[in-house]
Amino acid sequence: MVGNWKMHGRMGDNATLLTEVAAGASALQKGVRVGVCVPCPYLAQSQALLSGSVVQWGIQDVSAHAGGAFTGEVAAEMAADFGVTYAIVGHSERRAYHRESPETVASKAQRAIEAGLTPIVCVGESLEEREAGTTEQIIGTQLDAVLLVLTEEQAAGIVVAYEPVWAIGTGKTARPGQAQDVHAFLRHKLLAKGASVANVPVLYGGSVKPENAEELFGQKDIDGGLIGGASLKSKDFLAICRAAQIVMH
Numbered sequence: 643m644v645g646n647w648k649m650h651g652r653m654g655d656n657a658t659l660l661t662e663v664a665a666g667a668s669a670l671q672k673g674v675r676v677g678v679c680v681p682c683p684y685l686a687q688s689q690a691l692l693s694g695s696v697v698q699w700g701i702q703d704v705s706a707h708a709g710g711a712f713t714g715e716v717a718a719e720m721a722a723d724f725g726v727t728y729a730i731v732g733h734s735e736r737r738a739y740h741r742e743s744p745e746t747v748a749s750k751a752q753r754a755i756e757a758g759l760t761p762i763v764c765v766g767e768s769l770e771e772r773e774a775g776t777t778e779q780i781i782g783t784q785l786d787a788v789l790l791v792l793t794e795e796q797a798a799g800i801v802v803a804y805e806p807v808w809a810i811g812t813g814k815t816a817r818p819g820q821a822q823d824v825h826a827f828l829r830h831k832l833l834a835k836g837a838s839v840a841n842v843p844v845l846y847g848g849s850v851k852p853e854n855a856e857e858l859f860g861q862k863d864i865d866g867g868l869i870g871g872a873s874l875k876s877k878d879f880l881a882i883c884r885a886a887q888i889v890m891h
């Protein structure tokens with residue numbers, strides 16, 4: 643279960659949220675892994691408050707470059723200095739607002755791996771693309787670009803998140819069966835890269851709430867969740883984590 647705080651949080655509120663999440667997560671079974679991806683300025687705070695807890699922390703994006711004259715960007719190696727485990731790459735908000743191409747996202751995943759981070763590669767289709775029947779083509783292209791630049795061993799170490807763009811922050815959730823169909827398609831693509839790659843966790847993201855979490859995570863190929871809005875409230879985020887524990891497969 644990975645929380646994506648997006649551009650939310652302030653020092654004081656974060657301290658409460660991180661402490662509550664760490665305390666709640668300690669009561670979960672070991673098989674449920676929990677992480678939070680926070681805004682860059684709060685990586686040090688996350689490291690200070692989460693070190694020694696069961697909760698890992700991550701960054702929401704990394705540069706496609708290893709370093710150099712790229713004002714405002716953050717290199718994966720810099721995030722690694724703060725004990726970061728996860729790096730979200732290719733979130734739909736970055737693909738849409740920053741025009742990140744599948745190739746750019748692939749470079750970001752590579753930089754994350756080189757720095758010892760686990761990239762969480764987000765893929766997803768817009769409503770227009772779904773209605774045009776091009777969901778598999780769109781997310782297939784997005785995932786293929788990443789798999790193309792990675793070795794089988796590297797690919798086996800990534801995490802994939804299916805996030806239908808029309809379900810992010812909208813309150814609209816994909817029906818569990820609808821999400822399962824896409825997850826099965828993604829699993830098939832991962833398997834084509836190698837047997838070990840088929841075990842990559844495939845998370846679902848898009849308006850996951852305590853009320854719908856159990857049914858979504860009960861699907862065969864849904865291994866966890868990338869949680870936006872609901873990860874900002876410890877009560878909701880932990881309730882979602884507990885739902886995952888109930889249906890863990």
Ligand code: PEP
Nearest residue numbers: 810811847848849870871
């Ligand atoms: C996200 O931003 O990754 C996300 C899934 O957001 P939300 O849960 O708010 O839809």
